[in-house]
Amino acid sequence: MMRHILGPVLVILCGLLAWEVLHLLVANSSLPSPLATFVEMGVLLRDPDFWKQAAQTAQAFAVAVVLSTVGGIALGVLLGMKRLAGQVAEPILVNLYSLPKVTLYPVVLLIFGLGISARIAFGIMHGLIPLTLFTMNAILQLKPVYRRSAAVMGLTSWQTALRVVLPAILPQVITGARLGVSLCLLGVLIGEMFAARNGLGYMVTHAMERGDMPTVLAVALIIAAVALAANGLLLALDRSRQP
């Protein structure tokens, strides 16, 4: 138990130390010290306006996660079952995904307007394809002998899907979902930074324009903590299934 905690604690301490050193090296005003940042964080967490912005982001993030998870798994299963379709789709998806999506954001804004739906769409653009690819590949790589065994044990195709295919692909789907969740958050935040009047992403850009570095760092830190927590939760979920 101690050893599990020791590692992360050491990493955090080293990070703080490096931060402090950087703060001392860089001109004072442009990189606030850890202490100043934590003080600012305390102020923010007591500020109702911060929570209003956070709620905006959380809403867009939640919808984007749900839609890209459901959509990504459904699309991945579909493409994985139709082998040929999967083989055609894979390079297209990979190329599509490697496009710098920010350049497409004006198009998204044109379609969805300045509201929350544009940010949701942008989150989905980031999160959907990785999960689709993970799910599809998990199905394509499924050992044929699993399905053959299911057939000789007299399982119906529905039972095979539920009892064999699903548990067999689950580890990769969860990995894909973990990636998808982080990327959704990224997409939503970028969306807010570029074109929005609310949300945490907007808060960061706005603070940056004011030169308010402690706020920028404090918000970034809070977002990072939430992202890490979400990732840790999914990781724990993944581990809990393992023997």
Next chain:
Amino acid sequence: MSAAALAQVPVVAPDDHHARLRGVTRIFGPRNGTGVHALGPVDLDLRRGEFFSVVGPSGCGKSTLLDVLAGLSFPTAGTAEFEGKPITGVPAGVGVVFQEDASFPWLSVEDNVAFGLRRSGVDGAEIARRVDYALGFMGLKAFAKAYPAQLSGGMRQRVCIARTLVMQPRLILLDEPFGALDQQTRLLMGDELLRLWRETSATVLLITHALDEAAMLSDRVGVMSARPGLFIDVLDTGWPRDRDSRIVSHPRFGELTAHLWEKLRAESLKHLRGS
């Protein structure tokens, strides 16, 4: 000597057959002559309760033959029947053990073994009884709660055999089940297989590339030609029913193995030269 020039031996026993193939041919891909002619035409009768092994060079259609009997693949031509009924899907009463590790890594050993039974409508008490018996029979009791990842390849194959055993199959098909195991483990697994065969009085069809395994375990051994696979010889071993791996020291074991090799040498050479 080409496969066509060999006199094909029909492996036919009209009296008491359990499974029967007549003119079974399998061609993969287009039938206009460009497809892969994998098997046949093959005639084969498996007698009820016998231990029949098939040996042949790799790629000669042994797995294809097994798939036809298991109802996993349908012949391009010819007929296949099990217990007098044509095989139109996986027949009830047929169990299969594959070469690859087919144990499910997300289930414990006992859940793996119970897997098929739980989907077949057998009641809980009966499932528990059969699983317990199969675990004991295969020496897996101590590993009931373990997961496949914690077991050796040999133990995992035992799990797969136990999983087949609990379904109480009347015909057990095994496709090179010990192919991935070392020699000593293979001999011991062979003994277990003989024990299982005697205990269940099932008919066993074992596909193997190990001639000694075929000579030691079987009542009859069918020798297949290079692709397209045909039976070019059938050997009666004449072993008593209660045999085990110690018969390897019997002089006839050497004779049988030598005979099988003589039949197979030319065919294996063909495969090696890639014809």
